[in-house]
Amino acid sequence: MKALKFRIYDKDAKKFHYLEGVFNMPDPCYDGEVQQFTGLLDRLGKEIYEGDIVKCLHPKVLYQTNPEYDEVLHEIKWSTKEGRWTYGHSNFGSGGEIIGNIKE
Numbered sequence: 690m691k692a693l694k695f696r697i698y699d700k701d702a703k704k705f706h707y708l709e710g711v712f713n714m715p716d717p718c719y720d721g722e723v724q725q726f727t728g729l730l731d732r733l734g735k736e737i738y739e740g741d742i743v744k745c746l747h748p749k750v751l752y753q754t755n756p757e758y759d760e761v762l763h764e765i766k767w768s769t770k771e772g773r774w775t776y777g778h779s780n781f782g783s784g785g786e787i788i789g790n791i792k793e
Contacts, residue, residue, distance in 0.1 A: 694726035696738055698792045705792075724790075727765060727774045731787045740792065741765045743776055743785040764791060 696705040722740075729737045737743065743765060746758040763776030763785075776785070 694736070694738075696724050696726075698722065698724075725767075729765075729774060731785050733786060735787050737765055737774075737785075737787060738790070739765055739767060739774070740790050741787050742789045742791065744788045745776065745785040762788070 692709050695708045697708070698705055724738045724740045727737045727739060731737055731743065741764070743763050745761055745763060765774055765776050767773075768775045
């Protein structure tokens with residue numbers, strides 16, 4: 690079983706507090722938004738949380754032998770409809786790199 694991991698943004702300190710497992714929400718740093726670890730890692734091995742902004746390479750033209758790529762930024766979100774973590778219109782795979790999050 691994977692450990693449940695979360696983070697909460699502390700507006701005053703301008704940083705995240707990281708928590709694992711079942712916890713009691715600490716009132717001083719709770720701003721109404723808890724972000725969950727997706728269970729995914731970026732290409733550098735960094736943990737990806739919902740709300741992270743990930744830079745990915747997308748081919749300019751699909752199915753080319755030697756495609757040219759564009760760098761595209763996506764926010765990681767949970768899709769209830771698809772039952773998976775998504776970015777843009779795609780399933781998150783390998784090759785992305787975290788460059789920030791929606792709070793910073």
